[in-house]
Amino acid sequence: MLTMSSESAPDSQATQEFVTRIGRRIRTLRKQRGWGVQQLADAAKLSRRMLTDIELGQANPSLATVDRVALALDTDFAALALPENDAPGAEAEGTLVWEARDGSTALLLGATENPRAELWRWTLTPGGRYDAEPDRPGAQEIHHVLAGRLTLALETGPQMVGPGQSATIPSDQQYAYLNEHTEPTVFMRVVSGA
Incomplete structure (x- = not known):
């Protein structure tokens, strides 16, 4: 969440x-x-x-x-x-759902209903951080880094994910996304069970 x-x-x-x-x-x-x-x-x-x-x-x-x-x-x-598929001006590249003052963004690209899953594209500028709240029990996220390096701050400790790498985490815990580096971090995020 x-x-x-x-x-x-x-x-x-x-x-x-x-x-x-x-x-x-x-x-x-x-x-x-x-x-x-x-x-x-x-x-x-x-x-x-x-x-x-x-x-x-x-x-x-x-x-x-x-x-x-x-x-x-x-x-x-x-x-x-998400906008209606046939709505005028429906975003072809996703729905901008979150934008930080530093330019970091989260785009919701699509979703399924059964089972519920969401596909996101995130960009964190250098020094960018996003704090999340726990999802329902059993929820999880898959992250795949396209560019830069992503730090997942988890209750069990930080997990680093580099370009071309993926990680799966339970999202029924406090967690955060961080870019602790000097280049932007771009990653895909799939949410399941939230």
């Missing part, structure tokens, strides 16, 4: 499009269930104010928060985040 460093206003146009999309979809699904804002906020363990801001596209929720709301609505992150 991913998390941005803070829940605030979006930093870029692409991030604003993502925030607007998920807010609209959350509101639609909530209303289809006949739920009020407070009912969904309670189910997702959020404040009513935070959920209202998310639905209005006025908050930049952590990816972990989006995951919690998706779970409460009996859907998944990708169903809230």
